[in-house]
Amino acid sequence: MEGGRIFVKGNEAVAMGAIDAGLKGYFGYPITPQNEIPEYMSKHLPKAGGAFVQAESEVAAVNMVLGAAASGARAMTSSSSPGISLMQESISYMAGSEIPCVIVNMMRGGPGLGDINTAQGDYFQSTRGGGHGDYRTPCLAPSTCQEAYDMTREAFEWAFKYRTPTLVVGDGILGQMKEPLVRRVPCPPGPDEGSDWRLGGPPALPGRPRRALRSLYLNEGELAQVNLRLRDKYRAMQAEARADQFLTEDAELVVVAFGSIGRIVKSAIRKLRARGHKIGLFRPITLFPFPDLALRDLAYGGRRFLTIEHNLGQMVDDVRLAVRGLADSDFYGALSGTIPTPDEFEAAMEQAITGGSR
């Protein structure tokens, strides 16, 4: 219902966003804390003309996505950290074969089986090409239910514009929290999307050379050409890197945080602002491509930085790289198994402002 507000979990918002973007195939496997996604898909996707399969494993699920996407269909899967680890081989294949799709990760505690609480421990996996080989995947980080819906839709645009698997990275808080959502007008793709590369696209022109989507390049020099083309593609993506900035213009301390942690940081900033501290929030929306130029701009003004994440230090590396030579970044890591509160972040920020580091 366009314009009407509904009250849903972040997981449901992801599923709705995908369906409104013209999803044709969802293939997934149950794992806490994202099960509302396959459950919603099983009920609503067939009605919307798409295929739903609960696969036998995350390995199978992501490879079903590969197959569906090879024909140009908008396809996706979702999982949480351990399941996303299982998917890495196939994501690498899709990056190398330039097959577009969307993969949603609602992060939970790790490593290993970890716990089922919220976490942000998959930042490296998400931004460095989590599987083998020299590739990256665009990665969007929503922090609200509305962003979960909007960014899942947007992920398909990234995927098909750049012919790449695209990640949407949320966490347990986002997946499970209920918030108002406004669904927008559905915009499925036109019939020609992917017609220059997809398999069997209608109509298969008689006599058109057959197409093979593959990532194996054994002949001398071939794989190098592929990797150079991928590199250029990732460089081109940099122009679309973006972040949300809150009160950074006059900030003396800029907190860098993403996803749900960004929201909690915002609450802490408001409290500290009320006490006169000049603090702002830089919240990357695209974890890859990382909005390093916008961040570096803030570093020119003599500002200090504090990176806050729900892990023990991942995005802080990218922050330090972005501001190198101009500034450094302090770090505060929320521990596993907790839902961080604004209070603990306030303490970290006060410490950073007064010059202590952690």
Added chain:
Amino acid sequence: MSRTVIDEGRCKGCLLCTTVCPVDIIRQSSRMNPQGYKVVEVIPELSDKCTGCTACAQMCPDLAIVVWRSCKEKEGS
């Protein structure tokens, strides 16, 4: 009389065709092709025995054999 044409450039000398010819007219030749395989040949003096059964071509993994089958001439056709 039918005939079997062997593409010596594609033959890998595996000899599977020689195991199925019902009239035993294919054999390993003494010739090597550019890939270094010793190719097969239809025994020249027996080539008219070919029945066009296509057994050799069916067994060949490399599509190195084409088989022609002759039709008897009919008057007025």
Added chain:
Amino acid sequence: MSETIAFERTPSVADVPTHYCPGCQHGVAHRLAAEYLDGQGLAEKTLLVTSVGCSVLLYNYLNFDAVEAPHGRAPAVATGLKRTNPDKVVFTYQGDGDLASIGMAEIMHAANRGERITVLFVNNTVYGMTGGQTAPTTMVGQKTTTSPAGRCASTEGMPLRMAEIMAALPGVAFSARVALDSVKHLAKARKAIRHAFEAQLKDGGLGFVEILATCPTNWKMTSVQANERISKELIPYFPLGVFKDLKTPGAC
């Protein structure tokens, strides 16, 4: 005296030499599939899922649109393809490592779900591409590079009989085992391949053909000896025949 072509290359087989060893029967297996699809006019609608093994370059040898699957995952890739493109003819082509080892979960579940795909399973009792290691289908006593004393049943189990296992699953509409070692067996192989594709075309369920084939290089035999091994050693353990042939379309 006029003559007609009795046998020539069917259009969906590319006119290129293959990298396969002399006497390897992959070339026969993929040709039979192409001959069926061309004969039925289905080439334009066919989507091929290739796998990892000696046949990894199959997309260079067959003129169908194709997608390369990670090792073992072809049935899952085919599931995604067919579920979103039900009007296409989707088939996988896999070896014994790809299907019966790393890919066992994927084939079992695609078969159990009754996916409307066709699976061509080439069983040559060894891992060819990687240099001759043990396969799940390696025979007891067969020496390979990872079973140098010969496969031992008590530590490595018995060879898996996939055609029978497939037949036991309700979602499989057709399951057969064939060989390529004689003209008579080739005729039966053609028939089995036809039925395996018809399982898909008639909305019956998964169509499965296990194809016993030679690997002269890793069996350390001549091609002719390897071909004889099919009937002497393989067929007694891997019997030929049709293990399932459902006449009614799939449920649900």
